[in-house]
Amino acid sequence: GAVVSQHPSRVICKSGTSVKIECRSLDFQATTMFWYRQFPKQSLMLMATSNEGSKATYEQGVEKDKFLINHASLTLSTLTVTSAHPEDSSFYICSARPTGTRNTIYFGEGSWLTVV
Amino acid sequence: KNEVEQSPQNLTAQEGEFITINCSYSVGISALHWLQQHPGGGIVSLFMLSSGKKKHGRLIATINIQEKHSSLHITASHPRDSAVYICAVFNSNTGNQFYFGTGTSLTVIP
Numbered sequence: 001g002a003v004v005s006q007h008p009s010r011v012i013c014k015s016g017t018s019v020k021i022e023c024r025s026l027d028f029q030a031t032t033m034f035w036y037r038q039f040p041k042q043s044l045m046l047m048a049t050s051n052e053g054s055k056a057t058y059e060q061g062v063e064k065d066k067f068l069i070n071h072a073s074l075t076l077s078t079l080t081v082t083s084a085h086p087e088d089s090s091f092y093i094c095s096a097r098p099t100g101t102r103n104t105i106y107f108g109e110g111s112w113l114t115v116v
Numbered sequence: 117k118n119e120v121e122q123s124p125q126n127l128t129a130q131e132g133e134f135i136t137i138n139c140s141y142s143v144g145i146s147a148l149h150w151l152q153q154h155p156g157g158g159i160v161s162l163f164m165l166s167s168g169k170k171k172h173g174r175l176i177a178t179i180n181i182q183e184k185h186s187s188l189h190i191t192a193s194h195p196r197d198s199a200v201y202i203c204a205v206f207n208s209n210t211g212n213q214f215y216f217g218t219g220t221s222l223t224v225i226p
Binding site for chain 1: 146147149151156157158159160161164166202204206213214216217218219
C-alpha cells in the first residue's frame with residue numbers, strides 16, 4: 001500500500017530553537033498534504049492544509065508564523081516549529097492525498113516533539 | 117456537540133470475541149475512514165467507505181448514509197488488535213475538512 005514517511009519520529013529540542021519535521025509520500029505524488037496535532041488521549045486536530053506550490057491554509061487559532069509549512073514538491077511537505085516552547089510538545093502527524101483522488105488519504109507514522 | 121461521535125470510548129474484550137465499534141456523524145460526507153492507531157502513534161487507514169460494506173480479513177466496516185452511521189466489526193479478536201480505532205469523515209466538497217472521532221481504545225485480553 002501507499003506509504004507516507006515522517007522524519008524524525010522523535011525529537012527533543014531546547015526552548016527557543018526551531019525544529020523541522022518532514023512528511024514524504026514515498027510511492028505517489030500528493031498535491032495536498034495535511035498536518036495534524038494530537039495531545040494525549042485526544043483526537044487529531046487539523047493544523048493546516050499544505051498545497052504544493054502555494055501557501056498553506058491554516059486553521060483558526062494556528063499561528064502561521066510559528067508553524068511554518070513548506071510544500072515545495074509533490075512528494076514533500078515540511079512543518080517547522082519556530083521558537084519552540086514546552087507547550088508545543090505534542091504528537092504531530094501528517095497525511096497525504098494522492099494527486100487526482102478526492103477521498104483517499106494516507107497517514108504518516110507521526111513525530112513526537114518534546115521541548116525542554 | 118462533536119461532528120463525529122464514537123462509542124464506546126473504551127472497550128475490553130476477551131480474545132476471540134466479536135467486537136463492534138460505532139460511529140455517528142452529523143455532517144455531510146463524501147467518505148468515511150476507519151483508522152487504527154497503535155501505542156507508538158502511527159495511523160493506518162483500515163477502510164474508506166462511501167456506501168455499503170467492506171471486508172478485509174477479520175475486519176468488516178459498514179455505513180448507512182441515510183442514518184449517518186457506521187460500524188467497525190472485528191471477528192475473532194486477537195490481542196494484536198489492541199489499539200485505538202478512530203472514525204473520520206471527510207467532505208471533499210467543503211474545503212478538505214476532516215472530522216475525527218475521539219477514538220475507541222480497544223484492549224483484547226488473551
